[in-house]
Amino acid sequence: MAKKMWAGRFEKATDKAVNDFNSSLPFDCRMYKQDIEGSVAHSQMLAKQGIITQEDADKIKEGLLSILDDIESGKLTFDSDAEDIHMFIEEELTNRIGDAGKRLHTGRSRNDQVALDQRLYAVDEAKEIQSLLGEFRDALIDLAEENTETYMPGYTHLQRAQPITFAHYLMAYIQMFGRDMDRLDEAIARTNISPLGSGALAGTTYPLDRPFVADQLGMNGVTLNSLDGVADRDWAIELASFASLFMMHLSRLSEEIILYSSQEFKFIELDDAYSTGSSMMPQKKNPDVAELARGKTGRVYGDLISLLVTMKGLPLTYNKDMQEVQEALFDVIDTIKGVLVPFTGMIKTMKLRKDNMEKAALGGFTNATDLADYLVRKGIPFRSTHEISGKLVHYCIEHDTTLEKLSLDEFKQFSDLIEEDVYDAISLETCVNKRTIIGAPAPETVKAALSKIKGLENDGSSN
Numbered sequence: 001m002a003k004k005m006w007a008g009r010f011e012k013a014t015d016k017a018v019n020d021f022n023s024s025l026p027f028d029c030r031m032y033k034q035d036i037e038g039s040v041a042h043s044q045m046l047a048k049q050g051i052i053t054q055e056d057a058d059k060i061k062e063g064l065l066s067i068l069d070d071i072e073s074g075k076l077t078f079d080s081d082a083e084d085i086h087m088f089i090e091e092e093l094t095n096r097i098g099d100a101g102k103r104l105h106t107g108r109s110r111n112d113q114v115a116l117d118q119r120l121y122a123v124d125e126a127k128e129i130q131s132l133l134g135e136f137r138d139a140l141i142d143l144a145e146e147n148t149e150t151y152m153p154g155y156t157h158l159q160r161a162q163p164i165t166f167a168h169y170l171m172a173y174i175q176m177f178g179r180d181m182d183r184l185d186e187a188i189a190r191t192n193i194s195p196l197g198s199g200a201l202a203g204t205t206y207p208l209d210r211p212f213v214a215d216q217l218g219m220n221g222v223t224l225n226s227l228d229g230v231a232d233r234d235w236a237i238e239l240a241s242f243a244s245l246f247m248m249h250l251s252r253l254s255e256e257i258i259l260y261s262s263q264e265f266k267f268i269e270l271d272d273a274y275s276t277g278s279s280m281m282p283q284k285k286n287p288d289v290a291e292l293a294r295g296k297t298g299r300v301y302g303d304l305i306s307l308l309v310t311m312k313g314l315p316l317t318y319n320k321d322m323q324e325v326q327e328a329l330f331d332v333i334d335t336i337k338g339v340l341v342p343f344t345g346m347i348k349t350m351k352l353r354k355d356n357m358e359k360a361a362l363g364g365f366t367n368a369t370d371l372a373d374y375l376v377r378k379g380i381p382f383r384s385t386h387e388i389s390g391k392l393v394h395y396c397i398e399h400d401t402t403l404e405k406l407s408l409d410e411f412k413q414f415s416d417l418i419e420e421d422v423y424d425a426i427s428l429e430t431c432v433n434k435r436t437i438i439g440a441p442a443p444e445t446v447k448a449a450l451s452k453i454k455g456l457e458n459d460g461s462s463n
């Protein structure tokens, strides 16, 4: 085992089992790029402040960039007993450039270094998630635009309730995912703050230029308390909270895709390329992408809870427990990135069975409220019209028919105020198209809302 950088006060080498247990290299190696970027910025700042020579800083930079190249080309691998990615890179640097490498860690602790690396990594990944999420939401917007006149039943209690359109239905999710995108933007802004210069916990006496480093790294600013800088991971919890809310929304949509693609509903047909078969039952076509998205939601909630519980009892400042934050955060990132690409593909390729949707909207007495509203317009109070309409529904059930198929004579047995105009008042088109108030399903209203979203998006906001 290589000699530890902190071995000075120790008489014995670390036990192998302890070393294996302690090591974060197997998972924190994914932050190699951010570790190198942070070290380049730190060392250039040290030279600018006259703490090390510019010559050493340039050697450090050159050495670090050669390490970066070698990692990316596969020439340098992480099979080492180094404790973590920070030690691994520093050891490698010193092997390559000698004494100058030993000057890199001046005025820095792994405590502020790991906090910086994690924030930089999380911001890079979160920006990728931002763009994948944008593409996914755009696919929903495109589909909504094509279906402002595709009638379907809206549900409460999973019972047919009132008719809506498929665009209006999708618009609900477009709103939810828009708010998720806003939450992600805000989480990124709070994550992109540099803790470097917090030292182990109490800053340092070296005259570090912290804002310069933050600026070099494209960050929004610096943390203002050194204890907070190394001790908190609330930004990671915020990202996991965004992720949990997003997955909750995606899981509800998944549940509906699963239902709607079943033989019982037949509203949606998933593309073959986005479905799977059964090893035993030849006829099966399963919605695995949606099911896995629903399943992975629990996993992301687990990560969020794990982060919260890891942090809840820790005394300030750094504690080794906090190393556990990394894997939960990485799992959140991997899971969301993993789900978004196939899910977007599934949405883009699925076919709608508009005929079945409309048939379902016509059944289930989804126009019963509109019949009651029609009688309100004839002067009867709503509570009474609700009862008349309910009795008509009961009559239809007994005679195996629907409201719009009743004769005027049949209608008149329940209220003599019902006239020929009732048929227009309770038609599917009227039920949907007359609902024009803000937020309602009328095609023109949904189209206006869609163009408002597109306009706002061009201004850089998502709702």
Ligand code: ARG
Pocket (backbone or CB within 6 Å): 024, 028, 083, 084, 110, 111, 114, 318, 320, 322, 323, 326
């Ligand atoms: N691998 C460590 C982590 O992820 C780096 C920080 C180590 N700091 C320390 N004081 N042991 O938390």
